[in-house]
Amino acid sequence: MNSYDYLIVGAGFAGGICARQLADAGKKVLLIDKRDHIAGNAYDFVDAHGFLIHKYGPHIFHTNSKKVFEYLSKFTDWRFYEHRVLAHVNNQLLPLPINRTTVNKLYKKDFDEVGIEIFFKNVRYEINPIRNSEDVVLSSVGKELCELFFRGYTRKQWGLDLSELSAGVAARIPTRTNDDDRYFADTYQFMPANGYTKMFEKMLQHPKIHIELNKDFKHVRHNVPYKKLIFTGPVDEYFDYKLGKLPYRSLRFEHQHLKVDQLQAVGTVNYPNDHDYTRITEFKHLSGISPVVELLLLKNIRPILEIPTTQYQDLRMSLCINSTKRLQTKSQMFILLDAWRNIVTTTWTKLWAPP
Numbered sequence: 407m408n409s410y411d412y413l414i415v416g417a418g419f420a421g422g423i424c425a426r427q428l429a430d431a432g433k434k435v436l437l438i439d440k441r442d443h444i445a446g447n448a449y450d451f452v453d454a455h456g457f458l459i460h461k462y463g464p465h466i467f468h469t470n471s472k473k474v475f476e477y478l479s480k481f482t483d484w485r486f487y488e489h490r491v492l493a494h495v496n497n498q499l500l501p502l503p504i505n506r507t508t509v510n511k512l513y514k515k516d517f518d519e520v521g522i523e524i525f526f527k528n529v530r531y532e533i534n535p536i537r538n539s540e541d542v543v544l545s546s547v548g549k550e551l552c553e554l555f556f557r558g559y560t561r562k563q564w565g566l567d568l569s570e571l572s573a574g575v576a577a578r579i580p581t582r583t584n585d586d587d588r589y590f591a592d593t594y595q596f597m598p599a600n601g602y603t604k605m606f607e608k609m610l611q612h613p614k615i616h617i618e619l620n621k622d623f624k625h626v627r628h629n630v631p632y633k634k635l636i637f638t639g640p641v642d643e644y645f646d647y648k649l650g651k652l653p654y655r656s657l658r659f660e661h662q663h664l665k666v667d668q669l670q671a672v673g674t675v676n677y678p679n680d681h682d683y684t685r686i687t688e689f690k691h692l693s694g695i696s697p698v699v700e701l702l703l704l705k706n707i708r709p710i711l712e713i714p715t716t717q718y719q720d721l722r723m724s725l726c727i728n729s730t731k732r733l734q735t736k737s738q739m740f741i742l743l744d745a746w747r748n749i750v751t752t753t754w755t756k757l758w759a760p761p
């Protein structure tokens with residue numbers, strides 16, 4: 407039986423990049439995934455109509471790290487793309503993150519940058535300490551904008567009230583006093599020219615990497631000889647939920663092909679207050695070729711997002727501590743899945759250096 411220096415569980419960004427870095431350092435790696443494909447949540451594929459679809463929802467590449475960008479550029483060419491989002495509010499389509507245009511259009515005003523700063527100063531709440539996402543939003547844009555743009559969206563997206571969501575979630579969305587309507591402000595904003603999966607295929611093409619798909623860790627953990635383990639799946643699952651279970655949110659993505667040149671002016675339109683879906687993404691904007699529209703509806707199918715609630719902060723912390731203990735004692739390494747925080751590549755290519 408083959409023996410490996412590393413068993414890596416999960417062929418997403420975390421596991422895939424670790425595998426490549428280790429293989430480049432001369433280590434023999436077995437990379438497994440319980441799904442039938444590589445690329446983790448960033449997996450994309452060409453559908454029956456010939457269009458590039460992101461199976462687990464639109465993934466936009468953005469990073470401030472030159473190192474990350476240059477590293478991934480070894481495996482893909484890029485297509486320049488800056489994501490933009492409009493929110494459907496009061497029968498208008500308004501830029502999100504909230505910026506000067508959002509406020510001027512919503513309130514039919516003509517604030518300049520000084521005027522808008524005064525506006526925000528007048529509406530925002532003084533809250534100290536900030537305990538949750540509601541506090542974050544109230545202290546940056548006040549009550550009315552909070553209700554119009556954030557409360558309903560959060561309820562649909564997470565099934566929770568804003569006040570139940572940890573502060574970090576809302577803190578990711580800035581408030582701007584200028585007219586910058588890009589969703590991200592990072593230095594590098596591109597899409598892999600031929601998709602994420604192609605990029606991963608090239609990254610993982612290495613004589614020292616052996617990939618096995620449709621393989622669950624629980625079925626191989628005692629059957630494959632390896633020296634070190636890197637686990638990039640949900641950390642509560644690793645401990646067989648003996649330390650507790652984190653809450654997860656499932657999403658249903660519904661794809662529709664429409665015979666229209668263009669459905670919407672930007673990549674994504676959010677519906678915080680209308681309909682039972684949260685947003686519509688038109689993939690054509692992302693890939694430049696695909697006239698496929700994706701409706702993101704919320705239905706429980708499979709767990710995909712860990713819900714960053716305030717209530718589970720202690721459990722999350724205890725799982726982290728336990729993972730760290732294991733790391734020290736058992737040559738194991740954990741990469742904690744927090745789908746939204748581990749902004750695709752930024753974290754892992756930056757932090758990971760092979761031993």
Ligand SMILES: Cc1cc2nc3c(=O)[nH]c(=O)nc-3n(C[C@H](O)[C@H](O)[C@H](O)COP(=O)(O)OP(=O)(O)OC[C@H]3O[C@@H](n4cnc5c(N)ncnc54)[C@H](O)[C@@H]3O)c2cc1C
Pocket residue numbers: 415416417418419420421422438439440441445446447448462463464465466467468621622623624638639640657710711741742743744745746747748749750751
């Ligand atoms: C709807 C949605 C939209 C997102 N949009 C963006 C975006 O626009 N931009 C962005 O930067 N980030 C986005 N993200 C976050 C992005 O998906 C994550 O940051 C990234 O996927 C994290 O990579 P990962 O390798 O840690 O986890 P994953 O990509 O989830 O990979 C983990 C892999 O481990 C496998 N696995 C788990 N348990 C086991 C097991 N027991 N045995 C075998 N295999 C196992 C899973 O099947 C999975 O393939 C989004 C996430 C979601 C859910």
